[in-house]
Amino acid sequence: MQNFSDDAHVQTGDDLALQTYFKAGISPDDVSAVFPLKRAQPVLQAFTALFHGGFNAVLLRLLVLRELAADVESPSLTRADINAKLAYLEPEALETVLSRLRGNGLLAWDSGAGVYRITPTARNVMAALESLIQVEEHNDQAEMSYMLTQVAGAQAVGGVSVEQLHHLLGRLIELTEEFSDAIASGSEFQLRAAQKKWHTACDWVEKGSKIIHAITHDERADAATHKAAQAIGRAQSALLNMQGMFSRALNQIERQRVHLGQSGLSTTDIKTWLLQKDDLAALADQALAHPVTPLFITPSEMIDVAESELLSHRVSALAGALPTGENAVSIANDNDDALHELDHWLDLLSNIEPGEKGVPLQDLLLPASFAVASYRASMLPLLGDPNESALQGATGTLARLPLIFQSKDKMQKLNDAQLAAISIASLVAAPRADDTPTAASPIQETP
Structure with missing residues (x-):
């Protein structure tokens, strides 16, 4: 036979006077936060009546109170109505719950009419619970x-x-x-x-x-x-x-994401796939032909092996001979026409003396064919370039020339067989070699 007795009316060791929880010399009435809680004693007792005890007992009380409060057609319920509505419960268990709800002001018993009524406190408590349950359902x-x-x-x-x-x-x-x-x-x-x-x-x-x-x-x-x-x-x-x-x-993570070759897969895709697996160890089933055999060695053996490896590398490094030399691959022809043209043009640019008003651009690029003039014009952005100045060779010499390239956003027509127009620009000698010139597209081919 099951015992449906309610432990709400049993005095326990925790049910002590409020003063026992406070330090000596301090009264609960002196703490301002205690007053609103004591004032709300009826509603707090209603919650205590519902939620005291184990989860199954709490669930049963909420079930009964929720079922009774759901009937809004009649403000009162007879015991026969309650028995019919909750016919799936054991009579003794139902009687225990009704007694607890009635004794804590959640159910009102009208002895004259012989009916039960839901109290306003019970409806307020259930309304608050329904709001919380609805929040949980909506995730x-x-x-x-x-x-x-x-x-x-x-x-x-x-x-x-x-x-x-x-x-x-x-x-x-x-x-x-x-x-x-x-x-x-x-x-x-x-x-x-x-x-x-x-x-x-x-x-x-x-x-x-x-x-x-x-x-x-x-x-x-x-x-x-x-x-x-x-x-x-x-x-x-x-x-x-x-x-x-x-x-x-997220943009920073996207820039740092590692992709696996040309497959389109990234480390994030791999991790997402692994997180979807319930048993990661099962992925290694039948993946290894032989089980891994651990090797255990002492620190002394580790030192001996490390010393032996170190000495063997030193001996091989000392005994090894230097590799034989090889001829460097020829990448440029000393008789290249472009190099001769650059040397000739460097001599021309080197003759620009400081203090001059400026040499017009067409006097430096012409007379020449369109190809040669274009080549010379393409070298102008190197003037004053700090990176190119640190290099050796003809282009490095050009970058170190103390020249300033000055141009206007205008074109002037030329009487030339291959060049129709050229930018209005000039080269001026300057005492400083680190001035950075302004590069432009200074020439236009005759159609």
Whole structure:
């Protein structure tokens, strides 16, 4: 025979006077936070009556109270109605639950009419529980919907409290710190999970902005309420501004992502695939022909092997002969016409004396064919180039010439067989060799 007795009426060692929990010389009435809790004793006792004990007992009480509160057609229920509605429960268990609910003010028994009625306290408690259950069903990852719903409802009836606003503010600050930690972790998986949660939080922030705006402009609200609402507004702004931080962190990870050859697969794809496997060890089944045999050696043996390897490398390095020399591959012909042309042009540029007004560009490029003039013009950007100046050879000599290339955004026509027009430009000698010239496309071929 099963025992359905309720332990709510049994005095336990934990049921002590409130004063015993406080230090000597301190009265609970002197602590300001105790008063609102003592004032809410009826509703707190209602929660205690429902949630005291094991989970199965709590579930049974909520089941009975929820079933009875769902019948809104009649404000009262007879015992026969209750037995019919909860016919799937053992009679003794049902009687135990009804006795507990009745003894703690969640059910009212009208002895004259012989009926049960749901008390207002019970309906308030069930309404709060239904809101929490609905939040869980909708999978609110940001866990803000319930608190925002409470604030919105309280504001609608003109009774929002500072404590409700502080709970919402605390949740916003927790989310901001959580997202900041995810960004600082550098983990792509944590970032993407946090970004998904961030989008959910932003949806609730947008819905709550009007509520917070109404609270801040409510003349009936006191200073503490205004201050809390303004703090919530700042926390919402900080939360919304994290979009750029998420984007920068994900872009940085994208630039550092490693791809496996030309397959298109990346390390992120491999990790995602591995996370989907329940048993990673099973991937190695039949992958190894022989089991791995561990080798155990002592530190003395490790030193002997390391010394032997070191000495063998030194001996081989000393005994080895130098490799035979080979002729360098010829990459350029000393008789190349381009090199002769560059040497000739260097002599021409070297004759520009400091103090001159400037030599027109056409006098330096012409007379010559279009190919030679184009070659000379292509060498002009090397003048003053610091990287090229550090090199040897003709181009390095050209880069070190103390010349300044001056040009205008205009073209002048030429009377030449191959060049129709050329930029208005000149080369001027300067005492400094590190001035960087302005390169342009100075010539235009005759059509």
